Amino acid sequence: MKNLFKLLYRYHVIFLFVLLQTLTLTMVVTYNSYQRATFFDSSNFFSGTLFDKFSSYTQIFEIRPVNIRMAEENAILRTALNQLLIKSSHGNYKAADSIYLPRIAKDSVQKALFRFTTARVINNSINQQHNFITLNKGRKDGVKPDMGVIANGQVVGLVTNVSENFSTVISLLNSKWKISAKIKRNDYFGSLSWNGKDYRRVQLNEMPYHVPVQNGDTVVTTGYSSSFPEGLTIGTVSDFSIGTGSNFYKIEVMLAADFKNLVVVGLIENKQLNEIKQLESQNKYGN
Amino acid sequence: MVISQLKYVLIFAVSVLLQVLLFNNIVIAKVLSPYIYILFIVLLPFDIPKALMLILAVTLGLTMDLFTNTPGVHASATLLIGFARPLILKLITTRETLESFSTPRVGNMGFHWFATYVSILVVIHHFFLFFLEAFTFDGFFITLLRIILSSALSVILIVLSQFLIFRR
Incomplete structure (x- = not known):
């Protein structure tokens, strides 16, 4: 001993x-x-507060372009809302704070109701393999895990962790996250992920040969993920080639959102997410 | 004694803050991402107990992990250089020099020695960190390129910082 x-x-x-x-x-x-x-996780109180304080000073320089962009977005949204109100004025009037996306409203099978809020980005990285974004809103503002995150109507990421005052978002620039995406022109879908090399490009995989692909095709969300409504822009096809020894295209997608310059983002809540998840979990364990 | 301990608390805080608020936001040409926070480990005195050094190294790494959403990655890399530092010192310095000076500073040890010392630590740290972060050997040469370029920048920044801030 x-x-x-x-x-x-x-x-x-x-x-x-x-x-x-x-x-x-x-x-x-x-x-x-x-x-x-x-x-x-950077949604913890310690680093959340530090990032929040620091970013409130540094983002002063970025506020002007953001204001202009938001004003433009407001105008577009107001027009869309106006058209919707006219359409729905015969009978089923909807509450002013909830919006049926036009594409989905048409599709009576997938009548998911999405709600939008905004948050400020207080920390963001693009130089790592697994990038995350920290937002200044948390549980007390109604942020929940699995909410979709967009900037100017373009996909940015997915909320993963939520603390009382802050939340972290797994960025599209994170090689661990995959999202289903389709080519808008012909509705063929594949799986979108990032290979960790270029912060402006992501890769669309599992797209079979027979699909007609062109440079410049718009790539949008499919609506299979239940965190994002169908038809949100992700980017455009910038390059594609036939991989050696595989049956699928290698498609490079130029991102629409500018990840280097995120200040204000939108959060999407699918109000039926719990119901969908519950139903889907029955398939896994039911038989 | 208390004053010198306070000084190291300050160096710890400054290294972490510089890294988190400034250098983590710098990406040059997609491959350069310098990690200068190991400045803290570089500057610790020669006679620090090895066990204490390991604990300080892990604390520094975990603090970084807290800010970058990478549990364990930085901690593991800093722990490695915390362990390796005494061996490196033995390798590049004679016992007499270690006894006649208490801290590794440019002023004490000369520019050439200091640059060599920092380079070895930075390269070990970056090599381990970048591969642990990628968690794969796919794209080996791209990761290797990132390591070489980022290490070079980190070494330059750390050595420069000695002439700018941490003079004593």
Whole structure:
């Protein structure tokens, strides 16, 4: 026993190193296999507050272009709302704070009701393999996990963690996140993800050969993910080639949203998300 | 004694804040992302107990992880250089020099020594960090390019910082 303690003391530095390294590497590995970290996350109070304070100073310089963009967006939305109100004035009038997206309203099968709010970006990165965005709104503002995040009507990411005052968003520029996307012109869909190389381009995979693809085709959301309504712009096809030894195209998509310059984003809440998830989970465990 | 400990708390805070608020937002040509926060480990005194060094290194790494949503990645890399530092010092310095000076500073040890010392630490740290972050050997050469270029920039920034702020 005495010898054991002697040995432990003699090599205590190496033992401590191995112990700590095991702990940290376990953190890395568990994080990589499960999508969500619960504790180490920039939605925590400590870093959230710091980012919030700091960004409120630095973003002063970016406010003017944002205002202009928002004014333009407001005008477009007001026009759309106006048209909707005219359409729906015969009979079924809808509450002013909820909007049926035109595309979905037409489709009576998929009558999902989406609600929109906004939040300010307080931290954002594009230089890592797994990029995240931190927002200044949290649980007390009604933000929930799995809400879609957009900027100027273009897909940006998905809310993963929510704390009382802040939330983190897994960015489209995160090689761990996939979203289903389709070519707007012909409705063929594939899976969209980022290969971690260029922050302006993502890759559309699983698109079979027989699909006619052209440079400049618009790529939009499919509406299969229940976090995003159908038809939100993601980007345009900038390059495509036939992969060697595979049956699918390699399609490069130029992103519509400017990830380097995100200040204000929109949050989309699918009010029927719980119902959809409950129903889908029955398929997994039911039989 | 208390004053010197306070100084290291300050160096810790400044390194982390500079990294999180300034350098994490810098991406040059898609491949350059410098990590200068290991400045804290670089500047720790020669005679610091090895076990304490490991604990400080892990604390620094976890603090960074807290800000970058990368649980364990920075902690693991800083822990490695915390462990490697005494070995590196033994390799590039004689026992007499280590006894006659208490801290690794440009003023004490000379520019050439300091640059070598920083380069070795930075390269080990960046190599481990970038591969752990990518978590794959796909695109090996792109990651390698990122490591080489980012290391070069980090070394330049850390050495420069010695002439600008941390003079003593």
